[in-house]
């Protein structure tokens with residue numbers, strides 16, 4: 254069984270009938286990259302760079318960051334690497350930024366919202382990502398975007414940094430793709446407008462579930478309510494993917510949901526192009542994908558979206574698994 258999984262892990266992920274869906278890895282630091290590719294990652298779907306900024310007296314400088322991003326791109330050997338800009342503040346405190354304590358950090362001052370105040374820090378990270386992009390297939394992704402204004406502001410900053418690099422004669426990938434995390438529900442309803450602004454999307458199901466259902470992802474008292482198999486969540490997933498595809502953009506998913514082999518046929522059926530998960534889950538995910546036909550997954554997803562309750566969705570999934578067995 255393990256040997257079978259390992260051999261599947263080393264091949265591109267596809268369904269029984271040959272539909273390819275990229276299975277990528279989430280990493281939080283450079284050394285995780287090698288392990289991810291050894292475990293069969295087809296790319297890095299989420300590099301959580303905030304870990305580079307935490308638990309230290311000051312932010313990493315530009316050179317240090319370039320080295321980190323470049324090391325990951327080297328390990329990737331031409332495969333795509335999505336570098337997410339720092340998702341800090343809120344529940345991820347950074348001593349040297351001296352951010353105020355908040356009653357409601359998940360709805361507060363975090364991620365893209367703090368970049369204007371710490372502009373040199375943000376510019377340094379963008380410059381480091383751009384410089385590293387000369388050495389591989391890098392893409393940049395912005396966390397917690399909720400409005401078109403925010404992404405336009407980010408693009409203006411990218412343009413400023415590109416001009417700085419041009420003036421200094423420093424090389425970078427001039428086609429560097431820009432994407433956003435889709436983790437705030439507002440984005441789902443204007444995804445067509447975001448398609449005019451960015452190249453790709455990755456659904457952060459961890460945050461999207463908590464914001465859509467208004468359930469704190471870390472609060473044990475409401476944990477039973479925190480469930481991405483809610484029909485509302487599934488319909489939103491369908492809306493995002495369908496609209497983005499209509500406008501020629503691809504959509505990944507990089508929350509914990511992607512690592513649940515039981516849920517995978519639903520994610521395939523929703524039409525996701527890429528699923529990113531922690532590396533140790535990749536072999537099992539690729540193996541599970543091979544048991545499903547695309548059309549079956551699509552029917553399953555359509556039926557799940559018509560369910561009224563999470564229990565009904567679970568029953569549907571259990572039935573489908575039994576039929577497969």
Ligand code: PEP
Nearest residue numbers: 436457458459460507508
């Ligand atoms: C998410 O919200 O689903 C996500 C992948 O980002 P993080 O878990 O780092 O908030």
Ligand code: MG
Nearest residue numbers: 436457459460
């Ligand atoms: Mg998130």
